[in-house]
Amino acid sequence: MKASYVSERIPAGANPLRLKDRSDTLLSWMGQSKATEQEFATRLQSKGLNLDEFNHLLANKDIPATLHTGWMGDLDTILNQTLESWLTQHVHMGIGVVVLPFLYEYSEQVRRWFSLSTTGKILQEPVLNSLQAGFLRDLRMVADRTSVYMYHLAKEQEADLTLETYVKRLASGMTEIRKMLEQFPVLARILTEMSLRAANNTIEMLERFQNDYDEIAATYFDGRQLRLKSVQTGAGDSHQNGRTVTILEFDSNIKLIYKPRSLDTDLAFAEWLRYLNNKGLRYELKGPLTLSKQQYGWQEFVEHRACQNEAEVRTYYYRMGMLCGILYAFQSTDMHYENIVACGDMPYIIDYETLLANNIYDEEKLDFPMSMLYRSVFLSGLIPVGQVFRSQIDFDLSGIGGKPDQTSTNMKGWVLKQDNTDEVQYVEVPFKTAQLQHLVQLNGQTVEPVRYLAEISDGFREIYQIMANEKETLKREIRERFGKLTGRALLRPTFLYGRFLAASQHPKYLRNGLDREKLLEMLWNIVKVDKRFEQIVPTEIDDLLNNDIPYYTFPIDDTCLYTSDHRKIPNIFKKTCLTWIEEKLDRYNEKDLANQLHLLQYAIHSAQVEHMELPEMEALDYVESLHLTSSQFDPTATAINIADYLLDYRLTEQGHSTWLGLRNHDNRFRLTLLDFSLYSGTLGISMFLGLMYVQTGNYEYRNVAMENFRYVISVFERVADDELSPSVFHGRGSVVYAGFFLDALFDFPEARQAARLQLTKMKQYSTQPLSAQPMDELQSNLDFLDGYAGIITLCVHIWESFAEPEALETARIYAERLCQHLKQDQAKLVGFAHGSSGMIYALRKIEAYELLSPDEDVLDTLLQFERSNYDSTRANWMDLRGHVEDPLGSYYWCHGAPGVLLGRSELDEPIDEAERLKLLNAMLEHATTNPRLSLCHGVFGMIEILLSLANNPGWQTSSSMIRDAIWGLVSRASVSTQIEGMKDRGLVGLMLGVSGIGWTCLRLANAELPSVMTLQFPAKAVSITEQANPVLAEEGAR
Incomplete structure (x- = not known):
């Protein structure tokens, strides 16, 4: 009897209880879903109980009176x-x-x-x-x-x-x-x-x-x-x-294959493929051979088979592109790797339950840009989605790219370990992918889809254009062929149901049925967001108590829902599935086709790079051979090309713009909506576009920069103050820098106002206790990239350019805190972005305004630390990070000689001529062989620093050598193709992507433009036609 559930127990008669008399157990039940007393009472009514009766059920939990079971x-x-x-x-x-x-x-x-x-x-x-x-x-x-x-x-x-x-x-x-x-x-x-x-x-x-x-x-x-x-x-x-x-x-x-459900949808889709084949598809498509009965069906078992030659591989991926196009039109879902089989040159879908899908959630409530992305090519699950939808699924389960042996950090399962020993245990282990049937193989090797992106795109384009050209005919055909069928509704992720089911089988929930049912009460939380789930949650709980994954279906031409036991719940969906499909077809046009192909391209590339370490990914070239029209590098044309790309492939809606792309997290890249940050987010892109407007007069660049800044501010309105750090590259400082910067380029007072607001919040943040974090974590709070040194530098530059009093005061406060900490715990790293060089640069800036205490010896200590880590033989400063194999092999902005020399550029400390040449030669030797292009770790970061050094009086004697070096670096044969590859992969941010390269190109064409590497502001707007950089002007004349 203890195993009975609430609906099976008979309540004993009881006197009414006051709220203060409610048992702790009853309040605990209510707390599972954060339900009020009235909400919980209403819920109990559906079980024929009131609060008092339920409370007595709980009181008699271990000696229940039950109905016959x-x-x-x-x-x-x-x-x-x-x-x-x-x-x-x-x-x-x-x-x-x-x-x-x-x-x-x-x-x-x-x-x-x-x-x-x-x-x-x-x-x-x-x-x-x-x-x-x-x-x-x-x-x-x-x-x-x-x-x-x-x-x-x-x-x-x-x-x-x-x-x-x-x-x-x-x-x-x-x-x-x-x-x-x-x-x-x-x-x-x-x-x-x-x-x-x-x-x-x-x-x-x-x-x-x-x-x-x-x-x-x-x-x-x-x-x-x-x-x-x-x-x-x-x-x-x-x-x-x-x-x-x-x-x-x-x-x-x-x-x-035996399937215990009707396979009428499978048959209808097979007929649909034959209909499309008759329209002259380049390659025919087909599905598994199917026998459908009323409540069940039989289906061909599709064997995984390798391709025999390259031609079969190309045909397979062309067909996969066509399937992607069909699924996009049907707005299918859940086409993950378990539902695809690669059989030679034919991709088969082996589960059509979600071919025709509907969504219970109100898409009108989705914020931009998710409102644009939800019903895109990402929806089907056939292609990788990275973290575009911020899912708990942290691995690629796509039907086209999901690889085996991916280990999840979020999803876990229970397995029996050491089951034949006295140490037998049941342990929770990370989920690991194992599927192989969806992967294309040739000569014993798994084929990377990215190599066949052209075929995938061409297949998608063929299907799209057929549907775009015959919208009305196809809408009629779809209604006639599919209108009377049913689809499966995935109201919540299946893995979530699986978690609840597994949790409910834990021993602590198996002593009493009420304990197990109480656990599932958490499913009611969703009702706070969507009242329609009031009718659904009880059926979810029933299915889970029955040891099933909840199962729902819906008629394609209706808005109702059917439960696993065929009960009808009316008016669950906002529109019918057929309506969604027809509205989708009505939006087909050339712009939509271009946008979907762009998303498809990003997705396929992301599958290739998401398991790569940062250096390997940054070094990638263009996937296919690129025929260049000119062998001479043109910085202006390159900057325009990058800027136009950013305009063409932005996400935009009602005066807001943003970008999708690759973002670095834990030294790996994931496809996602870019955040606001300067480092790899959208504000760095907007600042580049602002410079492009000033240099070219193209108002579209300015407008998009403004649209993005406005979008960022709209997002900030929904973010709590304690969720953001003051960091210039990753936090509030990004808005402060971008706001003042854009207002300096063109009259944009709302940006400056927003920047002032964030500057005030940065100043307020500085009052938080220094001991709030462990010492090792505080190191990053001090450096130029993430901490105080960058904030100090930015605020001093704001004071110098705009005379904002609060900026100078903020710089002083952060300088005091930096010095206070460095007295307690000295710098651990050398280098500009992460170590002593950036701190030296910042403190020398603030020292010029006599805002440091006269007895401060922090600068001398930092300089001594930096000198002690210099190796004259290798002409480099030590990279003191523990994992670095060659501590003297780093030559970047963040670590090594380039960044150190950038930090020294503000000092009056001369460098011996011979040592300077040795440093330059060592830097250039590394840059010549460095396969990466980014500002942070690559060739264009080196060029940026060389440009800054060339403008420094202390380096004038080396200016000719610097000019030759810069020209040699940009003329490298692979530069243009790598830039194209970075664009294709969605590497569009500032410090790791093409926006930073574009910025440097502008600086190559115009020496008066500011450097982002030291957080400079524009002094004045000088067009490209007014002044050319002598570095490339002279080289071009040779």
Whole structure:
């Protein structure tokens, strides 16, 4: 009786209770979903209870009065009929012996059906063995965690108890198994219900097979009379009373799929493909051969097969592009790697449940730019989505690119470890992908889709243009072919249901049915956001208590929803699926095609790079050969090319603009909506576009820069003050720098006003206690990139350019804090972005205004630290990061000589001529062979620094050498192709992407423009036609 759930318990009569008399248990139930008393009372009404009655149910939790539940009698039958010889015969199963009575019941029911069956088309013993193996797996998935728990509990009482002894004790008779099940009655209930359902479902499938055999043989066996030799159950999630997809294997190794649902959609889609093929597709498409019955169906098992040659690979990816185009039009979902099979040159979709989809969530409430991206090519799941939708799924599960052996940090599962030892345990492990069937292989190697992006794009374009050219005809065809079908509704992620189901099978929820049901109360939280779930959540809980993944369907031409037991819930969807499809087709045009192809390109590239380390990814070249029209590098033309690309492929809506692209996180890149930051986000891009406007007079550059800044400010309005750091490159400082910068380029008072507001908040942030973080974490709070040194420099430059008093005061406060910390804990790194050089640069800036205490010796200490880490032989400063293999091999803005020299450019400390030449030669030797282009780690960062040094009086004697060096670097043959590759991959930000390269190109053409590397502001607007940089002007004349 303890295993009964709320709706099965009978409330005893009770006097009304006041709120203060409510039990802690009742309040705990309400707290699971943060429900008010009225909300919870309304919820109970659907179960025929009021609060007082429910409170008394809780009070009598362990001695409930219940309605008649048949499973208890079934459990007694199972336990009484299990033969002891069956237990001893299977003692080798170890900890799993607890489930043997239930396996026995299942086996006996199937065996009895075999004895009554007259068909000779089933090899009974091999089939029964395979069925037992599958069901045993399912039983142990539920029971093993509790079995292991009980073993270790027993071991606490008997220190010398071995697993072997414990298992033999369990298998010695039913007594010990009964004792365990009495302690965990919910487990007993689950196993009982699973056994009966599995037997019924197995027999149902076998009877359907027997009845349909002649049709199956004619369709799949060329009329041969093949015998069934193996059945693999559980080839998918459990739905609708434990039914799952099943794989049948026959004595000639032919396989067949059984699906316990109508396959009418599969047939309709096959007919749709034939319809499109008749329109003259370059390559025909097809689906698996299907037999659909009213409530179930049979389908061809598609074998994974490698391509035989390069031509087949190209054909495969062209077809994959066409499928992507069809799924985009249908707005399909859930086409992940488990639903795709690569069979030679033909991609097959093997699950059409979500081909026709609908969405319960109100898309009108989606903020820009998610409102643009939701119904894009990303929706189907066929292509990688990175973190565009900020999902808990942190690996690529796409049908075109998901690789095996990806390990998730968010998603976990339970597995049995050391199951044959005394240290047996049930542990939670990270989820790891394992699928291979969707991957294209040639000559034993997995093929990278990015190499065939042209074919994918061409296939997508062909389908898109067919649909765009015949919208009305195709809308009519779709309505006629699919209008009376049903689709599966995915109201929540399946993995979320799976988490709840697994959690509800933990031992602590298996002693009482109310404990298990209480856990699932958390599903009610969604009602706070969407009231329509009030009708849905009870059915979700029912399915999960039934050990199923919740299952919902909907008519394609209706807005209602059907539950797993076929109850109708009206008016769930805002529009019908058919309406969504028709509205999508109405929006087909050339601009939309270009945008979807661009997203497709980003997605395919992201699959290639997301597992690469930062240096490897930055060094990538253009995927395909690029034919350049000129061998001479033109910085102005390159900057314009980059800027126009950024305009063409921005996301824009109602006066706001932003970008999608690759963002670095933990030294790896993920496709995502770019944040606002200066470093790799959109404000760095906007500042570059602002410079482009000043240099070219193209108002579109200015307008987009303004649109993005306004978008960033609109986002800031929704962000709490404590969610942002003051960092110039990654926090509030980005808005401060960009706001003042853009207002200096062109009259943009709202940007300056926003920048002033954020400057005030930066100043307020500086009052937070210095000890709020550990010392090792504080180091990054001090440096130029993320901390105080960058803030000091920016604020001093704001004072110098705009005479903002608050800026100078903010600089003083952060300088004092920097000095205070450095007295306690000296700098740990050398270098401009992360170490002492950036701090020296900042403190020398503030020192010029006599705002440092006269007794401050921090600058001298920093200089001494920096000098102590210089190696004259290698002409470089040490990179002191622990993981660096060659501490003297870093020559970047962030670490090494280039950044150190940039920091020294503000000092009066001269560098010996011979040492200067040695430094230049060492820097240039590295830059010449550096395959990376970015400002932070690459060639254009070196060029930026060389330009700054060339303008420094102390380096005038080396100016000719610098000019030659810069020209040599930009003339490198791979520069232009690498820039194109960076654009294709979505590497568009400032410090790691093409925006920073474009900025440097502008500086190459106009020496008067500011450098972002030291957070400079524009002194005046000087057009390219007014002044050319002598570096490239002279080189071009040679």
